[in-house]
Amino acid sequence: xxxxxxxxxxxxxxxxxxxxxxxxxxxxxxxxxxxxxxxxxxxxxxxxxxxxxxxxxxxxxxxxxxxxxxxxxxxxxxxxxxxxxxxxxxxxxxxxxxxxxxxxxxxxxxxxxxxxxxxxxxxxxxxxxxxxxxxxxxxxxxxxxxxxxxxxx
Amino acid sequence: xxxxxxxxxxxxxxxxxxxxxxxxxxxxxxxxxxxxxxxxxxxxxxxxxxxxxxxxxxxxxxxxxxxxxxxxxxxxxxxxxxxxxxxxxxxxxxxxxxxxxxxxxxxxxxxxxxxxxxxxxxxxxxxxxxxxxxxxxxxxxxxxxxxxxxxxx
DNA sequence: TGTTATTCGTTGCAAATGCAACTATGTCAA
DNA sequence: TTGACATAGTTGCATTTGCAACGAATAACA
Numbered sequence: 033x034x035x036x037x038x039x040x041x042x043x044x045x046x047x048x049x050x051x052x053x054x055x056x057x058x059x060x061x062x063x064x065x066x067x068x069x070x071x072x073x074x075x076x077x078x079x080x081x082x083x084x085x086x087x088x089x090x091x092x093x094x095x096x097x098x099x100x101x102x103x104x105x106x107x108x109x110x111x112x113x114x115x116x117x118x119x120x121x122x123x124x125x126x127x128x129x130x131x132x133x134x135x136x137x138x139x140x141x142x143x144x145x146x147x148x149x150x151x152x153x154x155x156x157x158x159x160x161x162x163x164x165x166x167x168x169x170x171x172x173x174x175x176x177x178x179x180x181x182x183x184x185x
Numbered sequence: 186x187x188x189x190x191x192x193x194x195x196x197x198x199x200x201x202x203x204x205x206x207x208x209x210x211x212x213x214x215x216x217x218x219x220x221x222x223x224x225x226x227x228x229x230x231x232x233x234x235x236x237x238x239x240x241x242x243x244x245x246x247x248x249x250x251x252x253x254x255x256x257x258x259x260x261x262x263x264x265x266x267x268x269x270x271x272x273x274x275x276x277x278x279x280x281x282x283x284x285x286x287x288x289x290x291x292x293x294x295x296x297x298x299x300x301x302x303x304x305x306x307x308x309x310x311x312x313x314x315x316x317x318x319x320x321x322x323x324x325x326x327x328x329x330x331x332x333x334x335x336x337x338x
Numbered sequence: 339t340g341t342t343a344t345t346c347g348t349t350g351c352a353a354a355t356g357c358a359a360c361t362a363t364g365t366c367a368a
Numbered sequence: 369t370t371g372a373c374a375t376a377g378t379t380g381c382a383t384t385t386g387c388a389a390c391g392a393a394t395a396a397c398a
Binding site for chain 2 (some may be wrong): 040041042043044045046047048049050051052053054055056057058059061062079081082084085086093099130142144145147149150153156159160161164165167168169170171172173174175176177179
Binding site (some may be wrong): 345349 | 369370371372373374375376377378379380381382383384385386387388389390391392393394395396397398
């Protein structure tokens with residue numbers, strides 16, 4: 033009586049569970065880098081990474097691209113500005129908007145962390161094998177495409 | 186001057202980023218189910234899923250298996266007990282330990298959500314194709330194995 | 339033009355979280 | 369036995385988070 037008349041559901045093979053496990057393990061590994069060396073939170077790093085990769089944009093665009101909640105972005109931006117990593121400027125054509133751009137210091141951090149990120153990525157590929165890595169990437173993209181566009185984009 | 190003299194780092198191909206995106210999309214989809222219908226948080230659901238799948242065990246074991254922080258487990262367990270989904274019993278051989286087990290009500294929720302989970306999973310596989318789905322699963326397992334065991338297990 | 343709806347970003351507040359400190363129990367060895 | 373150390377689980381506290389409500393600016397349109 034102590035054991036379930038067990039249904040077929042197996043947590044070990046449940047994709048949301050696997051995704052979370054993998055994401056957590058992998059993210060924590062890299063998070064240690066930018067946390068220890070630059071005092072950045074995950075959200076702060078992601079905001080910087082988007083600005084670094086895609087150029088200046090406003091907060092709402094970052095939300096749309098990264099699917100980070102807008103409150104979180106708002107606070108991350110405030111902190112990044114306080115630390116001199118980005119600047120905000122009211123858009124002249126629409127004064128609700130604030131154009132965000134990395135400062136030189138911010139760009140430098142982005143470049144440095146980008147290099148670390150690529151090294152981390154290479155290590156990952158080596159650990160599980162390049163073919164598996166490629167297949168994984170493709171699967172993740174498919175998933176994001178399948179669920180991202182329909183829901184909230 | 187507004188655009189980065191861009192380094193090679195490409196956020197779109199950064200695995201931790203892809204993993205987080207995918208995990209978030211997919212998890213939120215399923216989370217809506219157990220949140221809306223049973224008022225469960227993600228941690229609560231995961232605790233129940235572990236108990237349902239692996240049978241009675243104590244909180245520390247749940248921590249080890251699921252990699253959830255022990256404070257979080259402690260609080261989830263307290264809430265689940267308050268709602269009648271599980272029982273705690275001091276282990277007779279070691280009175281520090283508390284054996285946790287799902288109640289009938291808890292088991293019923295686990296079974297119901299398990300069924301939903303399988304349906305959700307089937308939908309995912311259909312959306313991206315079974316081969317990709319299988320490859321994705323294999324890659325995720327490899328990643329978890331590669332990073333999980335070394336770090337904190 | 340005036341009225342209503344929408345969008346951008348911030349803030350208040352309650353809930354969730356992480357970390358360290360703590361209690362209680364158990365282990366090991368002198 | 370005693371004392372040092374380890375483990376199970378809880379609690380205090382500061383930080384982070386999500387959601388809803390908000391003010392300001394703009395769009396849409398009668």
